[in-house]
Amino acid sequence: MGKLNCVGHGDKTQRGKERKRKRYAYYHQGHEICKGAFMLLHGVSKKYVKNIVAHMNENGNVPRVHKNKNKRPANAFSFDELKHALNYIMHYAEEVGLPQPMVRGKGNPVVFLPSSGSKSDLHKQYVASCEEAGIRHLGLTSFKLLWKDCCPHIKFMSPMSDMCPKCEEHRDAISKAVGMEQKQEAVRLFSEHLTIVQKEREVYNKSVDDARVEMTDYVRPAGVIPPCSATLTKVHYTMDFSQAVSVPHHARQEGPLYFLVPRKLQLFGIAVEGIFRQFNYVIDEDQTIGENGVISMLHHCLQQNGFGEEECIIHCDNCAGENKNRYVLGYLSWRTLIGLHKKITLSMQVPYHGRCLVDAGFGHIKRLYRRTDVDSLSSMINAVDKSAKSNVPVGYENPRNGEHNWEWYDWKTYLSTHFSPLPGIRKYRHFTFNVQSPGLYIEHIVKFFLFHTLL
């Protein structure tokens, strides 16, 4: 290859002065060539050769190092500016995000942000807040890079994971709107829907926080606690059904499936957020579910695992078949009427936007279930027990004495004779039962509806 050689008569001239211009000879494969040929062969310009020569004159035969190496550019963001942007993302996720179950050894749990937003939308809000505070803000690309590097566990939910028919309707209306006015109206309706979703979420989060604060130093005495014997007023329960799990289930299924119709087990979870516990009722497929089942299990949980509290808040999903019906309302009203509670609030989030902490408990169970061999109801109960410290399994039969842990009462028949249905129940999302004003008080709508009661 090419070679650059300093030729001449040393550093001093014949007159003994310092030699200022050194002569270089250019070589290619051992043959001396001219400078022009050297430049042509290496595809370099005159300036490039001049710079190399200057470098060799100054430093000798050592590799050249770019002067900007290990230097931060003058306009780079400072640590505080980056931290500010990161804090903005983290706080936003804390406020509106839905944390998923923690996986041990896998870093931070994933936090889902509502699919209605996007990184660029959040960036716009961030820029506005920076301008207000007079802080230099990151550009969109740096903002996205920082997000990817420092908090990849915060993600926007894909539209598929919270498919809400109303949201879809509004999106459709916006895209099909003709003219400015129609478009603005469609956008207004959509943002109204999202505001309601946000408010309901805030109500849920606040109830959970209040319950946790109230029970910070609370130690529950063992056994069943008599009703209304404790002064707790912010106890919070969340209840929900999980998707059915099938048994037998093998982590490594070999050969063709020969269990053509697997047995389905239902999971019904009641999370008590104040004490970080979730009671999971494991129900066989021949057991009853629906209104009677939900009320029987809720009754068992409140009686056995309650705190003897005076007031409580219950969150559930909007399903009319299981939770939002006259029988559940009747049951809660019955509790206040006979003195088991002084006040009960039953609340629901907006349908399809109601992710709650019970789902996190189910997530733990599903994760263990996928990699465990489950052959029977009792091994499913074991799996629930092992899945997380907060998960407590409740089986129908007690394995020690064969007795039933709870009974399936016919609440439906009993309650239908005492409580009449509530017209237009679908419209409401908050119901309060208070011993001081027996009956039902529907929040926000300011409307009383007295149950026809024979008690």
Ligand SMILES: [Zn+2]
């Ligand atoms: Zn929606």
